[in-house]
Amino acid sequence: MSVSRRTLLTAGATAAAFAAAGTSTPATAQTGGIDVHAHCIPNALIPVLKAHGAAHDIEVVESAGETRIRLGSLTTGPLDPRLSDLPARIATMNRTGIERQLVSPFIGLTAYHLPDAAARWYSRAHNETMAQTTRSAPHRFTPMATVPLQSAGAADELVYAVEQLGMAGVEVSTDAGPRDLDDVSVEPFWEAAENLQALILIHPSASARVQLPYRLGNFVGNPSDTTLAIARLMFGGVLDRHPHLRICLVHGGGFLPYQAGRLEHGFRVYGGEHIKTSPLELLRRLSYDTVLHSPGRVRTLIDLVGIDRVLLGTDYPFDMGDPDPQGTLAAIPGLRERDRLQIARKNAERLIRPRAASSPAPA
Numbered sequence: 001m002s003v004s005r006r007t008l009l010t011a012g013a014t015a016a017a018f019a020a021a022g023t024s025t026p027a028t029a030q031t032g033g034i035d036v037h038a039h040c041i042p043n044a045l046i047p048v049l050k051a052h053g054a055a056h057d058i059e060v061v062e063s064a065g066e067t068r069i070r071l072g073s074l075t076t077g078p079l080d081p082r083l084s085d086l087p088a089r090i091a092t093m094n095r096t097g098i099e100r101q102l103v104s105p106f107i108g109l110t111a112y113h114l115p116d117a118a119a120r121w122y123s124r125a126h127n128e129t130m131a132q133t134t135r136s137a138p139h140r141f142t143p144m145a146t147v148p149l150q151s152a153g154a155a156d157e158l159v160y161a162v163e164q165l166g167m168a169g170v171e172v173s174t175d176a177g178p179r180d181l182d183d184v185s186v187e188p189f190w191e192a193a194e195n196l197q198a199l200i201l202i203h204p205s206a207s208a209r210v211q212l213p214y215r216l217g218n219f220v221g222n223p224s225d226t227t228l229a230i231a232r233l234m235f236g237g238v239l240d241r242h243p244h245l246r247i248c249l250v251h252g253g254g255f256l257p258y259q260a261g262r263l264e265h266g267f268r269v270y271g272g273e274h275i276k277t278s279p280l281e282l283l284r285r286l287s288y289d290t291v292l293h294s295p296g297r298v299r300t301l302i303d304l305v306g307i308d309r310v311l312l313g314t315d316y317p318f319d320m321g322d323p324d325p326q327g328t329l330a331a332i333p334g335l336r337e338r339d340r341l342q343i344a345r346k347n348a349e350r351l352i353r354p355r356a357a358s359s360p361a362p363a
């Protein structure tokens, strides 16, 4: 199941260069931001998939200078080279006032549509190579896991990732492949995540959506998916059953904050078989990133959910991300310096398990 150490060491030269770039003390240390929404494809993952992926119906497809990965019946688009360019990542972090990134998988690289055994193998390979990558500069990066959410092995993989690899938590898609997040089969995962106090980044994936024109799958489909996913967790009773889950929604929670009144009204008029706590109360238990491309709307979010529930994010390295996250914070109307620091780093420090944030994982 484990990725061979020899394969991991193949990426040693890159890791060494990465470590050299990452060990210089950034000007932002102590005051810089913690970016909770960034993506990374570990350099060592591609060699592992090339060497061992075929046995699990996984293929690295290289053509015309582009790399795609086929996971069962699904093939990603061309992988963005910025996802694996570690020196460029650190340079960008230094330039934009980011002291630490929580690095999550590229959401297109989940194993939710693979058969059970292959999905478990892929998730383990991804998590081990991600941990290896971030171990090169543990003061700049905190790794986030992926798990085979459609599999009974999801909870076990999360325990392994957090306890053995020192990961802070896990990124999950807005669906569990063929199942939804409130499906009873996902319940052991939520229970494990709550017990571990793991951070759960819920992130939309346009890959399974009906194709929409004009990039609307990204502009509208993604926040729509997030809104529907969290509403299912509310009305399906998951958030009531697990009140201590540490969930962060990307893109400012999609349309949820703007439509919170509608959900609340629906709850009051119709009630629900599973939901016990009001949506307005539940949404104040969640956290949200700042990737809204509107300082005014971040202000709206703060006013709704509270200053302690908003976290700095960038969606690095994508074009729909925030290229100037500290500038966004500075432009939020009525934000005091104390509030800015809370969003920039203190809220994230509270949510990241101390062991994962402060010490490297065992080799």
Ligand SMILES: [Zn+2]
Pocket: 037, 039, 203, 250, 315
């Ligand atoms: Zn993202």
